[in-house]
Amino acid sequence: MILDGKSPAGPLAERWDRRRQELKLVNPANKRRYKILVVGTGLAGASAAATLGELGYTVEAFCFQDSPRRGHSIAAQGGINAAKNYPNDGDSIYRLFYDTVKGGDFRARESNVYRLAMLSNNIIDQCVAQGVPFARDYAGYLDNRSFGGAQVSRTFYARGQTGQQLLLGAYGALSRQIHAGTVRLYPRTEMLDLVVIKGQAKGITIRDLTTGAIRSHAGDAVCLCTGGYGNVFYLSTNAMGSNVTATYRAYKKGALFANPCFTQIHPTCIPVTGDHQSKLTLMSESLRNDGRVWVPKKKADERKPHEIPEDERDYFLERKYPSFGNLAPRDIASRAAKEVCDEGRGVGPGGRGVYLDFADAIQRLGKDKISERYGNLFEMYEKITAENAYERPMRIYPAPHYTMGGLWVDYNLQSNIPGLYVLGEANFSDHGANRLGASALMQGLADGYFIISYTIADYLARTGPGGASADHAEFLRSIGEVDAASKKLLSINGRRTVNDFHRELGRIMWEHVGMARGREGLELALKRIPELRGEFWSNVKVPGSGADLNQELEKAGRVADFLEFGEVMALDALLREESCGGHFRVEHQMPDGEAKRDDDNFCYVAAWEFRGIGKKPELHKEPLTFEHIPLATRSYK
Amino acid sequence: MDLTLFIWRQKGQQDKGRLDQYTARHISPDMSFLEMLDTVNEGLIAEGREPVAFDHDCREGICGMCSQVINGIPHGPQEKTTVCQLHMRHFRDGDTIYIEPWRAKAFPVIRDLIVDRSSLDRIIQSGGYASVHTGGVPDANAVLVPKQDVDIAMDAAECIGCGACVAACPNGAAMLFTAAKVTHLAMLPQGRVEAARRVCVMTEAMLREGFGNCSNHYECQAICPKGIKVSFIAKLNREYLKTFMGSPGCSTGE
Ligand SMILES: Cc1cc2nc3c(=O)[nH]c(=O)nc-3n(C[C@H](O)[C@H](O)[C@H](O)COP(=O)(O)OP(=O)(O)OC[C@H]3O[C@@H](n4cnc5c(N)ncnc54)[C@H](O)[C@@H]3O)c2cc1C
Ligand code: FES
Numbered sequence: 001m002i003l004d005g006k007s008p009a010g011p012l013a014e015r016w017d018r019r020r021q022e023l024k025l026v027n028p029a030n031k032r033r034y035k036i037l038v039v040g041t042g043l044a045g046a047s048a049a050a051t052l053g054e055l056g057y058t059v060e061a062f063c064f065q066d067s068p069r070r071g072h073s074i075a076a077q078g079g080i081n082a083a084k085n086y087p088n089d090g091d092s093i094y095r096l097f098y099d100t101v102k103g104g105d106f107r108a109r110e111s112n113v114y115r116l117a118m119l120s121n122n123i124i125d126q127c128v129a130q131g132v133p134f135a136r137d138y139a140g141y142l143d144n145r146s147f148g149g150a151q152v153s154r155t156f157y158a159r160g161q162t163g164q165q166l167l168l169g170a171y172g173a174l175s176r177q178i179h180a181g182t183v184r185l186y187p188r189t190e191m192l193d194l195v196v197i198k199g200q201a202k203g204i205t206i207r208d209l210t211t212g213a214i215r216s217h218a219g220d221a222v223c224l225c226t227g228g229y230g231n232v233f234y235l236s237t238n239a240m241g242s243n244v245t246a247t248y249r250a251y252k253k254g255a256l257f258a259n260p261c262f263t264q265i266h267p268t269c270i271p272v273t274g275d276h277q278s279k280l281t282l283m284s285e286s287l288r289n290d291g292r293v294w295v296p297k298k299k300a301d302e303r304k305p306h307e308i309p310e311d312e313r314d315y316f317l318e319r320k321y322p323s324f325g326n327l328a329p330r331d332i333a334s335r336a337a338k339e340v341c342d343e344g345r346g347v348g349p350g351g352r353g354v355y356l357d358f359a360d361a362i363q364r365l366g367k368d369k370i371s372e373r374y375g376n377l378f379e380m381y382e383k384i385t386a387e388n389a390y391e392r393p394m395r396i397y398p399a400p401h402y403t404m405g406g407l408w409v410d411y412n413l414q415s416n417i418p419g420l421y422v423l424g425e426a427n428f429s430d431h432g433a434n435r436l437g438a439s440a441l442m443q444g445l446a447d448g449y450f451i452i453s454y455t456i457a458d459y460l461a462r463t464g465p466g467g468a469s470a471d472h473a474e475f476l477r478s479i480g481e482v483d484a485a486s487k488k489l490l491s492i493n494g495r496r497t498v499n500d501f502h503r504e505l506g507r508i509m510w511e512h513v514g515m516a517r518g519r520e521g522l523e524l525a526l527k528r529i530p531e532l533r534g535e536f537w538s539n540v541k542v543p544g545s546g547a548d549l550n551q552e553l554e555k556a557g558r559v560a561d562f563l564e565f566g567e568v569m570a571l572d573a574l575l576r577e578e579s580c581g582g583h584f585r586v587e588h589q590m591p592d593g594e595a596k597r598d599d600d601n602f603c604y605v606a607a608w609e610f611r612g613i614g615k616k617p618e619l620h621k622e623p624l625t626f627e628h629i630p631l632a633t634r635s636y637k
Numbered sequence: 638m639d640l641t642l643f644i645w646r647q648k649g650q651q652d653k654g655r656l657d658q659y660t661a662r663h664i665s666p667d668m669s670f671l672e673m674l675d676t677v678n679e680g681l682i683a684e685g686r687e688p689v690a691f692d693h694d695c696r697e698g699i700c701g702m703c704s705q706v707i708n709g710i711p712h713g714p715q716e717k718t719t720v721c722q723l724h725m726r727h728f729r730d731g732d733t734i735y736i737e738p739w740r741a742k743a744f745p746v747i748r749d750l751i752v753d754r755s756s757l758d759r760i761i762q763s764g765g766y767a768s769v770h771t772g773g774v775p776d777a778n779a780v781l782v783p784k785q786d787v788d789i790a791m792d793a794a795e796c797i798g799c800g801a802c803v804a805a806c807p808n809g810a811a812m813l814f815t816a817a818k819v820t821h822l823a824m825l826p827q828g829r830v831e832a833a834r835r836v837c838v839m840t841e842a843m844l845r846e847g848f849g850n851c852s853n854h855y856e857c858q859a860i861c862p863k864g865i866k867v868s869f870i871a872k873l874n875r876e877y878l879k880t881f882m883g884s885p886g887c888s889t890g891e
Contacts, residue, residue, distance in 0.1 A: 047771075050771070051771040054770060054771060065694055065700070065702060066692065066702065066753070066754060066755065067701075067754065067755070067757070067758050067798065068758075069701070069758070069761075069798055070694055070695075070700040070701060070702050070798075072694070072695065072700075074695065074699050074700050074701075075695045075697060075699050075700065084777070084778075086778065122772070124777045125774045125775065125776055125777045126769075126771065126772070126774055127777075128774075128777040128780075128827065129767065129769045129774035129775070129827055130766070130767050130769055130827070131766075131767045131790075131821065131822050131825050131827045131828040133787050133790040133791040133794050133821065133825065134777075134787075135787070136782055136783075136784050136787045137784065138784050139781070140781030140782050140783050140784065141778055141781060142777055142778055158791060158794075159791060159795075161699065161795065164699055164794075164795075164797075165791075165794060168794065171761070172761065172765065172766030172767065173766065173769070173771070175758070175761045175762040175765065175766055176762075176766050176768060178762050179762040179763065179764075185758075187755065187758075210747055239694040239695040239696070239700065240693060240694055240695075240696060241694050273665075273667040274665055274667060274668075276665060276667075276668045276672045276675070276676060277672070278669075278671070278672050278675055278696060279696045279697075281696075281697050282697075379717075380697070380698065380722070383698075383715075383718060383722050383724065384669075384722070384724065386724070386726060449771050449772075450771075450772075453771075495683075497679050497682050497683070499675070499679060500679075541682055541683075541685075543681075543682055543685065543686070543687050543688065544687050548648075548649065548748070549690055549747060549748045549751065551688070551690055552682065552688060
């Protein structure tokens with residue numbers, strides 16, 4: 001099947017307006033008769049639920065944490081992009097659009113990205129009005145910084161806690177609607193199934209994580225805002241609970257999963273210390289604005305960093321990418337770090353680390369300035385490593401961080417299942433094969449505040465309210481299936497813990513479907529994942545019962561999904577016989593080791609359709625065309 | 638290192654709960670406190686016993702989900718550090734560690750170390766926001782805000798809503814939490830408009846939820862992992878008093 005992204009036609013800058021003009025509206029008096037289920041209350045979900053509630057729809061919002069304020073968006077550090085051009089340094093909507101398409105290595109839809117760039121400015125206005133305390137200069141104007149591979153300063157930030165402040169803003173808006181009674185909140189609740197009736201999304205089945213109760217919620221439409229699947233690698237910068245369950249189970253009900261192999265490995269994370277490690281901590285990319293990345297020129301150099309003289313250091317990013325230097329995009333910086341470590345020049349335990357050195361910046365700007373900019377990050381680093389980064393360089397290493405892939409959606413954010421919308425990191429839409437820094441927050445909020453309310457109205461107006469009730473046979477069947485799956489997990493009573501399986505899956509994924517992927521490794525992964533899954537279903541040990549709070553059972557369900565999903569990822573990576581963005585196939589590289597894209601054969605979105613567990617999913621393609629930005633080799637040299 | 642742990646176990650609200658003894662073996666100083674508990678839990682599961690339930694998510698000190706009282710101190714012995722950021726190098730081989738849930742009237746225990754903090758969300762729902770609609774707002778630079786005001790707003794807005802301040806307070810008050818939100822918004826022109834009403838409804842919500850009164854013990858500031866200052870409580874009190882001068886006063890609130 002050839003997929004249609006339903007992009008509007010016409011001049012780029014007018015497309016969103018035109019689409020809005022075509023979309024039907026719901027009569028204000030009728031809005032409350034429509035029920036919308038919003039799963040997830042991170043930036044995408046909280047902003048969507050608040051906006052839809054405010055418009056008068058009846059909204060139910062779900063999250064697995066105890067409060068919407070704890071969604072994983074809270075952890076974003078560095079900032080959010082917008083094309084305001086306040087610094088007058090040459091930025092524009094078009095340039096943000098251009099940078100995003102190019103940064104994504106030409107694997108995103110032009111129409112979507114342009115709309116995102118356009119809406120970026122509204123987001124900043126909205127957040128400021130909510131009381132988000134973005135950094136300002138002494139005259140009281142908003143401050144900007146340059147971030148992650150951009151040559152203009154377009155990133156707005158609130159110290160090192162931008163995600164927290166944006167989420168608190170959205171959470172405030174959501175809280176206001178909860179107070180007003182338009183949104184009903186279900187915290188500590190996990191979505192475990194999507195209910196599709198006559199081809200339309202009509203509800204979800206959930207488990208109340210406190211009481212263990214499994215029940216269904218019927219609605220006129222479902223919005224999945226459930227974040228990314230980076231935890232398929234076990235160790236990632238994501239929160240412990242981040243999962244693929246909501247999107248994967250929708251996939252099993254017919255939603256297409258697009259570009260699952262497009263994952264982002266972030267270059268600046270604290271290296272692994274041992275097997276006990278449960279997650280990896282990101283050191284904000286903003287550090288690369290002032291820090292210089294290097295390793296010793298000599299292999300296995302045991303000297304302390306300050307004992308290594310300048311001319312025996314290799315500032316490899318500055319050397320390889322003179323025009324972008326330490327600010328080279330994430331995929332490129334990560335691979336470069338892996339390369340020098342593979343050569344045996346890595347530093348720290350196990351040789352899996354490179355230095356991020358602030359000595360020059362401290363000398364140039366003073367310690368106070370550096371501490372004002374990054375104080376909280378230096379503190380965090382010291383807490384974890386017991387090392388003082390003012391005195392010796394930080395040690396960093398790449399780690400799984402963000403997933404560009406996600407459920408396939410059209411320009412209206414609707415999946416191929418009518419009534420199922422997907423927002424934020426959970427969809428695949430705007431970042432192509434690589435996301436630029438500070439663009440995820442922007443996308444989540446554009447989707448939630450400014451897009452979904454228009455597009456969902458059109459669908460609702462066309463279908464009419466109250467299409468399904470939770471006593472429909474499909475709901476009962478869904479509850480039965482979810483219940484049976486959790487009973488099954490509890491009854492296996494094997495010998496290995498859920499974590500143990502997750503850890504092993506993570507090792508397979510990191511080794512073979514991680515930063516560099518080769519045919520042999522991918523084929524091996526495709527053999528080992530099903531084997532591990534087989535063992536999981538006969539040898540996992542999940543203690544306790546399903547009738548109350550049971551964290552092992554929650555984890556078991558999520559890991560079971562990762563064990564199926566990992567295979568789709570590896571398959572997607574195997575079939576994409578090119579290197580682009582975060583997807584690097586060792587067979588496809590330029591003589592100098594740079595990624596070699598193949599636009600003749602792979603300029604498309606790969607969207608996978610579920611065909612049964614262990615069966616090969618069916619590939620559908622959405623061809624990508626570039627009318628405005630000519631396809632070109634990405635160069636940051 | 639090896640440790641002796643006394644951990645609070647409680648099946649649910651009806652259960653009385655008790656401290657059970659466990660041993661943690663081969664703990665690396667590089668582990669975080671929660672990773673140490675993971676290890677203990679893996680051991681319990683292997684023995685067919687039920688693991689200890691505890692809240693956590695980001696494990697980087699920002700989501701506010703982790704919540705444990707360690708040796709009598711919410712979030713444990715290290716200053717300005719959440720449990721998830723506390724590392725085992727701050728303990729010594731042979732140490733005995735007591736681990737308990739947040740204890741406060743407004744935070745009923747759900748299971749083991751997990752408590753119900755939805756009362757904090759309800760304080761925010763009562764009015765802890767600027768009532769702005771989506772869209773129709775002015776350009777972000779249209780209203781200037783002095784840097785020193787934003788800096789104070791941000792100091793207050795750093796609160797992660799973990800509730801340690803409540804757990805540390807002898808009266809179980811949520812004053813630091815509420816004051817942080819009141820201050821954050823009152824410092825900014827965008828939040829100023831509703832400042833009087835906000836302080837009233839939030840204070841009322843606080844009492845309704847069963848939080849105690851503030852009697853200036855300042856335990857909250859001492860344990861706050863984000864260093865939120867009690868001077869914000871003074872700010873809340875000032876805002877509260879202002880409502881009696883010229884404006885309707887709080888009694889006509891909600
Ligand atoms: C450490 C870190 C730093 C980052 N820094 C930046 C940055 O500086 N700038 C930037 O632009 N981006 C950054 N990102 C990326 C960005 O934070 C995320 O991509 C973005 O916040 C995702 O938002 P979201 O709303 O899509 O999902 P999330 O915030 O992940 O929210 C997911 C929501 O879904 C809920 N949920 C999930 N599964 C289920 C289920 N099965 N049932 C019910 N509820 C469920 C969760 O409870 C949660 O509420 C960073 C990411 C990380 C990990
Ligand atoms: S787990 Fe998020 S603050 Fe501790």
